[in-house]
Amino acid sequence: MLSIFLALFIMTGCIRNYEPVISSISADPNPVSLGGIVNLSCNATDDDDSSINKNETLSYEWFSAIGEVTVGETSNLATWTAPMEPGLYSISCSVSDESYGLDIATIEITVE
DSSP states (O other): OHHHHHHHHHHHOOOOOOOOEEEEEEEESSSBOTTOEEEEEEEEEOOOOSTTTTTOOOEEEEEESSSEEEEOSSTTEEEEEOOSSOEEEEEEEEEEOTTSOEEEEEEEEEEO
8 A cells, every 4th residue: 555655656746836936026217206106016927837736826015114115906016105315225025825935026226
């Protein structure tokens, strides 16, 4: 019985979760004026090939230490309200799948 189980296990293999991969993150306009609004976009794919993990929903989260991020209708789109102080600011997007795979990308935005 054990040999049958081992043979089936070896033939079918383990189900592997591939982490999502962020292909692009963008900000428009960049640079932006003081207090201006920036449109953010984060695009990702998840190449899971098993029938169990196929079509996993990707979840997007946006982070900014300064300024305000507002998520759009689809969570891969957001806007950022620039602060009233010039400088270089970082905005990050994390993308996760239902199997706890994760990718993070950061973009720098110049406020003038």
